[in-house]
Amino acid sequence: MQAPSDTGITSRSQLAGVMLALTAVIIWSGNFILSRGVISKIGPVSFAFYRWLLASLLIAPLAWSQLRAAFRFFLQNKFYLFAVALTGIAIFNTCVYIAGHHTSAINMALIGTTSSPVFATVMAVVFLKERLTFARLAGMLLCLSGILLLLSGGSLQQLAAFRFSRGDLWILAGAFAFAVYSILVKRKPATLPPVAFLFVVFALGTFLLFPFYLYESHYTPATDWSWPLGAAILYVALGASVISFLCWNNAIQTLGATRTVLFGNLIPVFSTLEAVALLHESITAIHIYSGILVIAGIIIANRRTKT
Numbered sequence: 274m275q276a277p278s279d280t281g282i283t284s285r286s287q288l289a290g291v292m293l294a295l296t297a298v299i300i301w302s303g304n305f306i307l308s309r310g311v312i313s314k315i316g317p318v319s320f321a322f323y324r325w326l327l328a329s330l331l332i333a334p335l336a337w338s339q340l341r342a343a344f345r346f347f348l349q350n351k352f353y354l355f356a357v358a359l360t361g362i363a364i365f366n367t368c369v370y371i372a373g374h375h376t377s378a379i380n381m382a383l384i385g386t387t388s389s390p391v392f393a394t395v396m397a398v399v400f401l402k403e404r405l406t407f408a409r410l411a412g413m414l415l416c417l418s419g420i421l422l423l424l425s426g427g428s429l430q431q432l433a434a435f436r437f438s439r440g441d442l443w444i445l446a447g448a449f450a451f452a453v454y455s456i457l458v459k460r461k462p463a464t465l466p467p468v469a470f471l472f473v474v475f476a477l478g479t480f481l482l483f484p485f486y487l488y489e490s491h492y493t494p495a496t497d498w499s500w501p502l503g504a505a506i507l508y509v510a511l512g513a514s515v516i517s518f519l520c521w522n523n524a525i526q527t528l529g530a531t532r533t534v535l536f537g538n539l540i541p542v543f544s545t546l547e548a549v550a551l552l553h554e555s556i557t558a559i560h561i562y563s564g565i566l567v568i569a570g571i572i573i574a575n576r577r578t579k580t
Contacts, residue, residue: 290527293520294536302543304513311505314497317370322479322486323506325362328514329475336472346464347473353457354473361454361518362478367485368447375440390416392452393534397459403531412574416538419566427559452534458522459530471518535574538567 312320340347347354390413397403425431461470496502524533542564 286527290524290533294524294528294533295539297517297520297524298536298539299543300512300517302540303547304509307505307508311502312370312373314499314502316489316493316496317374318367318482318485318489319496320370320506321367322482324366324509324514325475325479325482327506327510329472329479331511332468332472332475332515336469339466339469340472343464343466343469346462347469350462350465353462354477357454357457358474358477359481360450360457362474363481364450365447365454367482368443368450372440372443372447375443389448389452389537390534392449393455394531396452396456397529397531403529405531409531409574412570412572413535415570415573416535416567419563419570420538420541422559422563422566455525455530455534458525461522461526467519467522471515471522475514532574535571539571542567
């Protein structure tokens with residue numbers, strides 16, 4: 274599937290793509306705050322397994338008619354679907370949840386939000402032949418600057434003190450997996466209906482996680498079930514999985530992988546705003562300046578170019 278050219282994207286469809294990407298990252302930013310509060314009550318693989326199992330069940334009624342009509346096309350693309358499920362479902366969030374047990378939130382946000390756009394940009398240029406224009410490069414650098422400013426608090430000493438740990442390597446692996454997923458979604462065959470596509474990918478990812486879930490259940494403490502934990506799993510299954518992935522995948526089809534993945538830089542910005550509103554944390558000038566840099570970078574990277 275060929276990537277659409279800049280001139281082939283209408284202003285209306287580009288705006289729709291931007292809104293879809295924004296919806297996804299807003300929900301994902303809430304997922305970051307929510308999962309941080311319950312990860313001590315459940316193992317990382319179990320949390321990922323229950324998330325995708327419930328997401329598969331929730332989306333199944335919507336996908337069934339599409340799946341029946343296009344079943345032979347799904348069989349024809351079984352290896353592609355396996356790769357998408359492996360990277361975007363089985364590996365990505367599981368790595369994030371594992372990393373949460375071994376590294377700080379600052380390290381997770383720093384590595385995850387800055388490395389995934391770089392990975393995706395390089396792969397989009399190499400494999401999808403997307404053009405790396407000056408505007409896109411400048412936008413990516415502005416986003417990177419904003420994230421570094423936010424996470425360093427404006428202190429070079431804090432940034433210089435950064436050290437890699439085992440958890441950092443897990444989040445780096447997750448960021449790479451999500452970049453690969455974003456590239457693969459851009460190549461999704463048009464014969465695969467979007468809702469059925471997500472159902473198959475969710476179900477395959479759940480299946481791939483199942484043996485690791487059994488291992489974790491046998492060798493780690495039992496899950497501490499409670500209503501807050503159940504609500505958290507429902508949120509990540511319905512919001513951060515079904516709704517966000519539908520929005521994200523459609524944004525990639527409209528804007529391209531290089532542009533869309535830059536919106537991920539807004540996750541720590543939205544997380545900060547949510548922490549101020551929900552947790553009554555204070556907001557500083559650093560938060561404002563970093564948010565301006567990230568938003569400016571996204572606007573510049575998504576400018577339409579004339580050929």
